[in-house]
Amino acid sequence: MLIEIKDLYKNYVMGELEVPALMDINVQIAKNEYVAIMGPSGSGKSTLMNILGCLDTPTAGQYMFNGVDVSQLDDDALSAMRNREIGFIFQNFNLLPKLTALQNVELPLVYAGANKHERHEKAIQALQKVGLADRMSHKPTELSGGQRQRVAIARALVSKPGILLADEPTGALDSKTGVEIMALFDELQREGNTIIVITHEQEIADYAHRTIFIKDGRIHSDTPNKKRNF
Amino acid sequence: MQYEENIRVALRALIDHKFRSFLTMLGIIFGVASVITMLSIGEGAKREAIAKYQDLGVNNIIIREKKLSDQELEEVRAKFSPGLSLQDASVIKEIVPGVIYTSSQSELSTDVKYTDKSAKSTVIGITPEFVNIMNYKTGQGEFIGEKHYDAALRVCVLGAGVARTLFGSENSIGKMVKIGDQWFEVSGVLQSKTLFTETVGELAARDLNNDIYIPLSTFLNRFTHENMLASQIQQITVQVASSERLVEASTLINGILQRHHFNNEDYNIVIPFELLRQEEKERQIYNFLLGAIAAISLVVGGIGIMNIMLATVMERTREIGIRRAIGARKSDIMSQFVTEAVAISITGGIIGVILGVTLSLSVSLFTDIKTVIPLYSVLVAFGFSVIVGISFGYLPAKNAANLKPIESIRYE
Numbered sequence: 001m002l003i004e005i006k007d008l009y010k011n012y013v014m015g016e017l018e019v020p021a022l023m024d025i026n027v028q029i030a031k032n033e034y035v036a037i038m039g040p041s042g043s044g045k046s047t048l049m050n051i052l053g054c055l056d057t058p059t060a061g062q063y064m065f066n067g068v069d070v071s072q073l074d075d076d077a078l079s080a081m082r083n084r085e086i087g088f089i090f091q092n093f094n095l096l097p098k099l100t101a102l103q104n105v106e107l108p109l110v111y112a113g114a115n116k117h118e119r120h121e122k123a124i125q126a127l128q129k130v131g132l133a134d135r136m137s138h139k140p141t142e143l144s145g146g147q148r149q150r151v152a153i154a155r156a157l158v159s160k161p162g163i164l165l166a167d168e169p170t171g172a173l174d175s176k177t178g179v180e181i182m183a184l185f186d187e188l189q190r191e192g193n194t195i196i197v198i199t200h201e202q203e204i205a206d207y208a209h210r211t212i213f214i215k216d217g218r219i220h221s222d223t224p225n226k227k228r229n230f
Numbered sequence: 231m232q233y234e235e236n237i238r239v240a241l242r243a244l245i246d247h248k249f250r251s252f253l254t255m256l257g258i259i260f261g262v263a264s265v266i267t268m269l270s271i272g273e274g275a276k277r278e279a280i281a282k283y284q285d286l287g288v289n290n291i292i293i294r295e296k297k298l299s300d301q302e303l304e305e306v307r308a309k310f311s312p313g314l315s316l317q318d319a320s321v322i323k324e325i326v327p328g329v330i331y332t333s334s335q336s337e338l339s340t341d342v343k344y345t346d347k348s349a350k351s352t353v354i355g356i357t358p359e360f361v362n363i364m365n366y367k368t369g370q371g372e373f374i375g376e377k378h379y380d381a382a383l384r385v386c387v388l389g390a391g392v393a394r395t396l397f398g399s400e401n402s403i404g405k406m407v408k409i410g411d412q413w414f415e416v417s418g419v420l421q422s423k424t425l426f427t428e429t430v431g432e433l434a435a436r437d438l439n440n441d442i443y444i445p446l447s448t449f450l451n452r453f454t455h456e457n458m459l460a461s462q463i464q465q466i467t468v469q470v471a472s473s474e475r476l477v478e479a480s481t482l483i484n485g486i487l488q489r490h491h492f493n494n495e496d497y498n499i500v501i502p503f504e505l506l507r508q509e510e511k512e513r514q515i516y517n518f519l520l521g522a523i524a525a526i527s528l529v530v531g532g533i534g535i536m537n538i539m540l541a542t543v544m545e546r547t548r549e550i551g552i553r554r555a556i557g558a559r560k561s562d563i564m565s566q567f568v569t570e571a572v573a574i575s576i577t578g579g580i581i582g583v584i585l586g587v588t589l590s591l592s593v594s595l596f597t598d599i600k601t602v603i604p605l606y607s608v609l610v611a612f613g614f615s616v617i618v619g620i621s622f623g624y625l626p627a628k629n630a631a632n633l634k635p636i637e638s639i640r641y642e
Contacts, residue, residue, distance in 0.1 A: 083557020
């Protein structure tokens with residue numbers, strides 16, 4: 001199993017109170033799976049994404065990633081995990097506005113300590129993969145929403161991470177562009193990537209092969225997607 | 231994260247906010263510029279003082295006849311003081327330990343003439359030891375020596391100023407000049423000496439280039455002071471082996487002279503080295519004050535940097551969140567922002583150095599104050615600006631590093 005979550009709890013401290021955000025979460029995700037995590041806002045799906053993405057640590061329970069107990073890692077090790085194993089794709093792209101597309105894509109490799117030449121090569125490859133080879137020297141503001149999201153995907157892909165973690169990846173895009181992005185996800189999955197999409201839209205969840213539904217901090221259902229199961 | 235990348239990011243941030251960066255730098259710029267200017271003025275004053283006292287000789291004790299009115303002079307003579315004399319000089323040399331040379335000199339203001347030109351000058355009769363004590367160098371010809379003194383020859387060495395007035399560019403060696411009513415042969419011309427612009431102790435400021443030197447023996451034979459009661463000589467210059475012995479020797483000299491002059495205070499003892507030391511002490515206090523002012527302005531500059539860096543961190547919370555999400559460690563963020571603060575302070579430091587150097591050169595150029603920029607002042611000022619950048623950039627950078635990635639990435 002790529003991801004194994006056992007009896008995971010997450011509480012937030014709000015002043016004097018401890019508010020539970022996730023309770024009793026047990027999930028296993030295999031390599032090359034395509035999973036949608038669904039739930040209404042406030043259900044805890046974002047908290048789960050943060051934990052999956054090593055941005056946050058659980059209060060109790062275990063999160064094993066590729067055999068590594070993530071809940072035991074310190075801040076530097078978590079940073080390294082994010083750098084090497086997690087490819088984040090955000091709703092609002094989260095590109096650095098002052099950098100060109102190429103520089104944005106290079107950034108994870110900068111923190112991985114890769115040399116200039118290697119960074120360049122890999123970033124160009126990633127941009128080619130998402131079909132933006134001709135927009136490399138453009139700044140995000142000079143790109144359309146769809147193109148920006150493609151740059152973000154290239155950035156997520158560039159360090160060949162264990163999972164792609166997409167948080168409402170089409171939330172800021174029109175429906176046509178959204179469809180294109182989801183098609184790109186399909187392609188990436190076929191090439192062997194493991195993809196986890198967090199969304200509250202059923203249409204987006206339908207692209208995945210499995211849907212985990214979260215409600216009030218607990219897993220409500222975890223079902224294979226009939227439409228896509230082949 | 232690679233260092234080169236940090237610098238690139240820092241420089242871009244600096245260039246993206248040119249005006250803001252410049253305003254932030256102002257404190258550092260003024261701080262550094264003032265450190266350099268102040269130190270260069272201090273150094274200039276120091277060099278000037280050293281040069282001045284070197285002219286007088288750092289191991290010398292100068293005993294000069296006190297300027298007295300005719301009435302005072304009569305009184306002193308009535309109390310049996312013979313005034314400064316050659317005998318004083320020889321006693322000092324005999325008795326005072328550590329004395330290497332003594333040189334006596336007698337002086338007279340008079341006119342010098344060559345053909346139709348004339349100049350007002352001070353004729354100074356000197357002993358051959360004079361040349362050992364003072365670092366006077368002849369530009370042409372030779373200085374007064376034993377042979378001139380022993381034979382009381384009528385030879386003279388002209389100061390550069392007098393030589394120029396009388397001879398212009400003409401060669402003066404071997405020519406006859408008329409000093410007072412006596413004819414002298416020019417044996418040498420001195421190199422030009424810096425003007426004595428300040429009064430040192432009892433030594434009045436004057437232009438040494440207008441002096442004419444002749445053997446003291448000749449002087450005593452051929453010239454008489456207007457005032458019959460005037461001392462035989464006007465000055466005795468004593469050189470001791472080392473500056474540590476100056477105070478001891480001068481105390482002893484004072485004792486001897488008191489006895490020989492029957493307790494009449496008709497002379498002054500000046501120790502140039504002691505005066506130099508005193509001036510040095512005063513300058514130290516002054517330098518300390520200047521340093522404190524400069525330090526304050528650098529600290530204020532640092533606070534300016536800290537302020538703007540805190541604002542920058544706030545403004546770039548989201549960027550920090552993004553960088554953290556894609557794998558930047560706390561230390562990466564930390565060094566990024568420290569580098570940025572240092573980039574501001576170094577740039578400010580460089581501009582400050584340029585401004586400081588320009589200022590001290592202009593001070594030199596447009597005022598009478600001489601400035602010398604010591605290399606250490608540039609290094610100190612620059613080093614301080616780097617330290618200010620690091621120390622005042624540290625806190626904002628730490629804030630940045632400690633931002634929670636989840637919260638900062640959603641920061642609008």
